[in-house]
Amino acid sequence: MADTLVRLLGTLVRDRKTLVRTERKLVRRQVELVKELGRLLQGIGYELRPIRGGKARAAASAGAANSEARKPLMCPKCDRRFAHPLPLARHVSASHTRKKARGTRRRTKKAKG
Numbered sequence: 001m002a003d004t005l006v007r008l009l010g011t012l013v014r015d016r017k018t019l020v021r022t023e024r025k026l027v028r029r030q031v032e033l034v035k036e037l038g039r040l041l042q043g044i045g046y047e048l049r050p051i052r053g054g055k056a057r058a059a060a061s062a063g064a065a066n067s068e069a070r071k072p073l074m075c076p077k078c079d080r081r082f083a084h085p086l087p088l089a090r091h092v093s094a095s096h097t098r099k100k101a102r103g104t105r106r107r108t109k110k111a112k113g
């Protein structure tokens with residue numbers, strides 16, 4: 001009986017090791033894929049950044065103080081906050097800057113003749 005148990009335990013340990021190795025392999029592949037994706041994105045002018053997974057939800061319930069720390073830039077015209085100047089600038093120009101209203105839509109004029 002004890003022999004069987006020991007043997008079973010041995011198999012279990014071996015299986016677990018295999019599992020761990022497989023997991024590591026998978027993680028490495030995942031990282032490589034993400035890196036590859038990041039490189040691709042950089043090629044077209046984007047940046048891939050990891051988010052701290054899981055903490056995002058906790059931060060949401062933690063309250064505004066945390067989000068203030070993460071998003072130090074505040075829109076001068078409204079209360080929206082931004083972590084980076086670029087989205088802020090985009091927001092300001094999109095929400096608070098009046099473009100030439102007629103410039104955005106082209107009216108098709110009927111050509112004479």
Ligand SMILES: [Zn+2]
Pocket residue numbers: 075076077078079080091092095096
């Ligand atoms: Zn705003």
